[in-house]
Amino acid sequence: MSDTVHKSRTIQVDCLARVEGEGALFVKLKGDRVTDVKLKIFEPPRLFEAFLRGRHFSEAPDIAARICGICPIAYQMSAVHAIERALGVRVDPAVRLLRRLFYCGEWIESHALHVFMLHAPDFLGYPDAIQMARDRRDLVETGLRLKKIGNRIVTLMGGREIHPVSVAVGGFYRVPCEAELRTLAEDLKWALDASLATARVVAGFDFPDFEQDYEFVALSHPEEYPFNEGRLVSNRGLDINVTEYEDHFVEQHVKHSNALHSLIRVRGSYMVGPLARFNLNFAQLPEVAQQAARECGLAVPCRNPFRSIVVRAVETVFACWEALRIINTYERPARPRADVPVHAGIGSAATEAPRGTLYHRYSIDEQGLIRFAKIVPPTSQNQKRIEEDLWHFAGQLASRPTDEVTWKCEQAVRNYDPCISCATHFLRLQVERE
């Protein structure tokens, strides 16, 4: 032990696991002092914003979906809302509800994947969910069934789990009838109970004593927990229309990463995602989710990023509840999508992907071709904040053996459910002791 206190070490993970996409983490320690942290994204650049140019606006939702296989619906939603604003399209209220239901499916699927398969093994000391299943088969089976129910919503509405095909500018190519949606009810009732039980299980995990004074950023809507609509707000006074996003946020290109860092122009790093949404929108959660949060000991604001696993479970409770509410009140719209006039225009939109706010802006010409596209994924926005967490967290761990420091640092990164494929436009872990 005395070894690790006085020597310098480099802790290094060359390929960070249980995150989507490829990245490395580099942490340099001198005694108990952290001297360098770099989150390296080496996922190859895929250049989406460049090849969206010259494509017809109707192709944008399908192309943008390919940025991420884990949260394609988020990309489709931000794309269609931005384009609808550019072209002045108003969607049917029933279509708006269906888009919320579609997002519920993605949140349930993505949160179940992260809570059970990617994050829980860290807390219970397993390298992955498959090893975990040897001792905790019930837990893994619950996770898989929840995930499957999220995917059922997506498949029913979009034809398949990954890169669904139904989303169109103005609405959907096809909308389900009431009876089709009602087939989801029994599964969703089970999922609501299972997610409530999950929240209680994960709330019992051991959480490191670690809190940071974050600036949380999320969409906020007066009546609803946010998916597709709302103002962009923070706990430090930010309260803007999404059209003003680029006046307040700036992207920085740093040498060690193929992803751009996004910062608040006047204050620097910030956090998006479940913790931010929960802290800024607790009042809009239904009573069942608020009650679950209270039982789990979650108070607003929650500043411990390791507790994000509990918040994801509470958001899963919300998503199941919301999905049930929608299928109970749904009436099929007269037409699956609105007419879309073709003219030049510029439009921007932000929606809440499972891992945080996703911003798109498009400029469209008079033929309907995209002239310019800008996409800011949630992981780009969290990247600087993840590095800052590690500056503080790795220092607390300095007296611990290298293997333990490494695993805990990885876990601290996974708190954010980073999606590296998205951010490349990300993780190997390397902790160096000097």
Place this chain on the structure above:
Amino acid sequence: MNSNGRVKPKIGVFKFASCDGCQLSLLDAEDELLPVAGAVDIAYFPEASRAMLKGPYDIGLVEGSITTHHDAERIQQVRRQCRMLITIGACATAGGIQALRNSQDVDEFVRVVYATPQYITTLKLSTPIAEHVPVDFELRGCPINKSHLVELITATLAGRKPNIPTYSVCLECKRRGNVCIAVGQGVACLGPVTEAGCGAICPSFNRGCYGCYGPMESPNTASLTNQFRILGQSDEQIARAFRGFNAWAWQFRKASEECQRP
């Protein structure tokens, strides 16, 4: 070892330039995941596990296309470690959506996306795995069909040929009982030239197939191009239709180039 006392085959999952969707298909096979994990040793799968066992592997599943010098070298190492190499998805089998750079100025693309282009190193072309190393089986689709992946792993372990279609989307569409969207509604549909496997979902959702499974075995793209013209599509629209998620597959590449010839 499994319950029969035999050594379980080792599987490795490797990622190159991609969206992660195809390897996620393995985790999305919720009903089959634990039984599959019982029958094989998932030795290397960073998206799912921090335990990364060294090769060699009996089966290597490769997702993504080659777009950097580093990846062009890495695929050689991966090939040497895998007895059988299977590529999964449109990126690995055809270069993927990122192959849209192949007919364009990639340096200009990098300047559009990144403020400091000199920090970025990328190849001029996004290429499928088979352009770099011998591949034992290609599973198409953007994304792949998860039941095909389970069938492919099962067949490979049993030493038989996998039951994966090579005919066109039209056959699946007929079997589904759809009224032809191209004939009935005059919608431009790539179904006649696209490999089956998705279950003809786009026509079932009232839209034309957009070719995400890539070209079928012997596609008559010239005839379809004519049909698109009859439906009133401009050459630019037709070229864009072939320049999707399988733009670098040679049959689609040729078809799009022919539309743009003066």
